[in-house]
Amino acid sequence: MRDVRELTASPVRLVKRHRDPVVVQTLRSAVAASLAYVVALRLSPEAAPLTAPLTALLVVQVTLYATLTNGIRRVNAVVAGVLVAIAFSMLVGLTWWSLALLIVASLGVGHLVRVDEYVPEVAISAMLVLGVTTVGDTAWARILETLIGAVVGMGCNLLLAPPVWVDEAGESIEELARRVRQLMLRLGEQAAGRTPVEQAAAQLHEARRLDHDIVQVDADLRQAEDSLRLNPRVREGLLHRVVLRTGLDTLEICTVVLRVLARTFTDLAKERHSQPLFPPGTGTAVERLLSEIADAVVSFSVLVTTDVSHSAESAEERLSAELRQAATSRDKLAQLLLDEVQRDTRHWQLHGALLTEVNRIIDELDTEHRSRRLFEELDRVSQEQRRRRPRLTRLRESVRVPERLRRNRGTAAGRSR
Template identity: 75%
Template sequence: MRKVRDWTSPLVRLAKRHRDPVVVQALRSTTAATIAYVIALRLSPEPAPLTAPLTALLVVQVTLYSTLTTGIRRVNSVVAGVLVAIAFSLLVGLTWWSLALVILAALAVGHLVRVDEFVPEVAISAMLVLGVTAVGSTASARVEETLIGAVVGLGCNLLLAPPVWTEQAGASIEGLARRVRQLMLRLGEEAAGHPPVERAAERLHEARRLDHDISEVDASLRQAEDSLRLNPRVREGLLHRVVLRTGLDTLEICTVVLRVLARTFTDLTKRRAPEPMFSPQAGALVQELLCEIADTVVSFAVLVTSDVSVNAEEAESRLAAQLRQTSATRDKAARLLLEEAQRDTGQWQLYGAVLTEVDRIIDEMDTEHRSRRLLEELDRYTRAQRERSPRLTRLGDRLGAPVRQRRNREGVARRSVREGRGPTTARSCEGGEQA
């Protein structure tokens, strides 16, 4: 049996790697660039039409949504650069001052046509076209090659359906929750002990460094959100994006509150030195409370990223039970901290701050609070969509769609809280059209 596992382990690793964003991007870009070059050899008058594979290479992205938006902006940037070069070639030749004027004009035109990050591409296209003698034929050939590369890049992502990256985003969210849990456990150990001021300050710096982790998770989630847009394999794509985004927002709020809690512990350590932060009984109960909250944070992340399956139901039941237990422990800790504040009246504000910060974290993970937040975000996205497409909105109003859509949103949002969240894998996202 061990030999079989050893023999199949490379295949398992290869199967996992085929969904890696870097591997998918490399394979899709290579395929698109090669096909674009072969087509351009037959259609372009240039002996080496490298503009076509270059455009295809730059157009193809990991997600279909980013490919479409990137392709349109790139074609606009190249065409704008060619037109600028043609206009200057009719008036002046290639000199140092004409090159400077072409670059300046191309950069200005790039901002006017709103090609965003492809503004330098306008100047590059203008310089390449201006630098040749047969400006007319070269310009038309470059535009033709650019269109070939863009069409091939878009076609590759339509035929080779990009994966749905919610699984990677979910893993990032769970990883963030587990890092928050580890820090909470360390804070709990220090609450029950007698840490020096330097160690308490070190925990505060660890809490501040979690901001960097949130930025990385946010980048992964943005990629997942793009993969859900315009993806025919995804149904209720808006709901999936909102569920993941609100889940990360909740964890971010918990992280901010945890940083404040670490600061409160640091202040308590300084003010009560050389005494411990809490009495032995209160410190042990605060440690128990933070351990329970730490486990609840992980359960919340698992619930947010779970499939609509038995796993999601188990995660929901576990989270509800942990929240009840945490609330009971919080009430016990409140009584002991009240006694602590009565004995040491100078620190009553800090003892009260500990309870306030704990209450905020518990409230953020409450299922009813999350249900309201989901409904609010879905309504906000819907209002924004109605403002962007007023004609479609008026047509939907005539057909009676708003009432039906609102009822569907409310039912789906409540069901997502009850069942966990939306599908997070490509398998569970198949079989419907995108919302």
């Protein structure tokens, strides 16, 4: 059985390695640069047209959206730099002071044409063109090679389509949810027994380290969002982006509340010294409640990352059942804490903070709250797109109207029959 697991694990690791962004970027960039050099050798007057493969190397990105945007910005940067160099060669030529003015002018033009990270490329292109004797031939050759590299890089994205990184982002979100679950379970175990201050403080530091995990998951999600943009293989890309983004926002809020909860346990451990954090019955209730909330966090991540309707419905039902059970356990714990406060009022603030924190997590995971959050985010993104691209929005609406009319006519015809 062990040999079978090892044999099946090897292909899985191989597939994951081939879908690794570093591997994908390396292979696609090498292919694009080689093709660009071959094409430039035939079309460019230069003996070694290295600008074309350099452009292709910089243009080809992990996602189609990043490739298109980088290609357009790089072409703009090179053309702007060449034009600035031609103007300087006609007016002043190359001297130490004209070189300084050239750099200042090129960087200023780069900001004006909005090439973002390619602003230094404007100055580099201008200096390379101005530094040769035959400015005209070199300028047009550099523009031609840049266009060849950009076209080949974009063409490679159409022939070697970049993968959609939604699954990888979903795995990162689920992994974050599992880490949150493990920490919640350990906090629950502390509540049911004797907890030294050092152990409670260690759990607090671990809760704070979840911020670094959020940063990594956010980077994976941004890559997935870029892979959904302008991708003809993806339908309803906006919905996928909003679902994943709002799901990560909810998990981020849960990690913040969990950090506050760990702080509450640490303060309670300092007050209790060598005594248990809670009486035996109350500690068991806290452990049960945190275990149920931990399971709900994982179910929420499964709901967020599931795109099949049937699986999503079952995940939503499971999440709702777990939240109902957690709410019941919370009410029982609230009564136990009330009885404890009536006997001893010294730690009533910490007991109240515990209830407030678990209530916040339950409310954030609630399915109705999530539905409202999704609708609000979809409306916000749609309004931003209308304001940013009014002409494209009007074109889409004009195309959708005949489709709706045809659907309505077909429905009416079916009913009349």
